Amino acid sequence: MDIKKVWLDESEDECISCGLCETIAPMVFRVPDKMEVIEGVNFSEYVEEIKEAAENCPTNVIKYE
Numbered sequence: 611m612d613i614k615k616v617w618l619d620e621s622e623d624e625c626i627s628c629g630l631c632e633t634i635a636p637m638v639f640r641v642p643d644k645m646e647v648i649e650g651v652n653f654s655e656y657v658e659e660i661k662e663a664a665e666n667c668p669t670n671v672i673k674y675e
């Protein structure tokens with residue numbers, strides 16, 4: 611599976627700024643306050659890391675497609 615888009619979805623819960631996503635995939639996520647997706651990243655190079663971050667995010671706010 612290829613990933614074309616990654617975003618923060620707070621429609622059901624909020625990012626609690628735990629930093630886990632940045633630890634798992636520092637080339638994709640940074641957490642200066644709430645999570646931000648780093649611009650210009652080729653998500654295809656980090657598919658496994660993005661999936662792992664999304665699965666392990668404690669509030670389930672990382673979405674991708």
Ligand code: SF4
Pocket residue numbers: 624625626627628629630631632641644645666667668669670671672
């Ligand atoms: S893992 Fe989830 S809750 Fe934690 S900083 Fe990342 S997006 Fe926010």
